[in-house]
Amino acid sequence: MKKIILSVLIGSTLTASAFSAFADDKITVGFSNRTLNGAFFNGLTEYMKIHANEKGIELITTDARGDIGKQMADVEDMLSQDIDYLILNPQDPAAGVRIAEMAKAKGVPTFILDSDISLSAPVVTRVQANNAVNNIKIGEFAVEQFGKDEMKCVIISGNQGNLVGEARRTNFVRGVMEAQLREYNQTGLTILSQGWGNWDQQGGLKAMEDLIIANDDLNCVYTEMDDMALGAIQALKAANKLDQVKVFAHDGYSKGIEAVMSGELQATASNNPNTLTNTILDIVVSYNKGQTDYPDYVYIEPVLITKDNAKDVFDPKSLY
Structure with missing residues (x-):
């Protein structure tokens, strides 16, 4: 199984015209977040909405509230709404595998965000910090x-x-x-x-x-x-x-x-939800256009933050 580290954003290869063409053929993406209890998880959902809007993606978001059963029910509901792709931040790795298998049975490709999942799971890739x-x-x-x-x-x-x-x-x-x-x-x-x-x-x-x-x-x-x-x-x-x-x-x-x-x-x-969500949605766009070969993991750039560089990294406008 290949485990290749990608430290560049997939979106850098996509032109504005590509996004414009994509918007004419709008797809629906379901994002199942494990919880909104916490600034990071809330940031994932809010940045997901922003970047989906930028890319012309119809987005459905859910909050599992830290409950495995609710997350499975959330995904079942999204699948019943005929989503094209599923982005999953699994509450539990074993339950995440079952959810990915459920989506596969419906013909819906799954992408994992932030949390990890077994390499045996039928997913396209996992986007996370290194x-x-x-x-x-x-x-x-x-x-x-x-x-x-x-x-x-x-x-x-x-x-x-x-x-x-x-x-x-x-x-x-x-x-x-x-x-x-x-x-x-x-x-x-x-x-x-x-x-x-x-x-x-x-x-x-x-x-x-x-x-x-x-x-x-x-x-x-x-x-x-x-x-x-x-x-x-x-x-x-x-x-x-x-x-x-x-x-x-x-x-x-x-x-x-x-x-x-x-x-x-x-x-x-750094585990920036702005970068994470933009990266995974760029991958979904590329996948929808026919680029289906991805490594098991796509990592955003590693950044150590100490007093020496904190002022340079800090973004006062950040939602997270």
């Missing part, structure tokens, strides 16, 4: 921050079984340990505990409160999403511990970038 590269970079940066000092970390993850969350945390750990071995010929990382923040700020706050109680000597927090990191920072402030703890996250949320600029968050990495 979670491996981004989080290795975050781990390496963390070692720059700590030097030879031991890192006593807690991890706040999204939800159990999420493949993207797993990729983020394992590659953060990989980045830390490889950098420590490279620089110091030994590792100094202890994972004290793991909490679950359900991909939102309130969940990150609650998880951090629990982790502080059980791990008084922690000096490092890694969260799989900026929104959860912002909640963790609130809890650390309330416990008067933020000055002794370095926080690292992923996603490049505008409020997360502001936290990087203020020094409360040490680093994050």
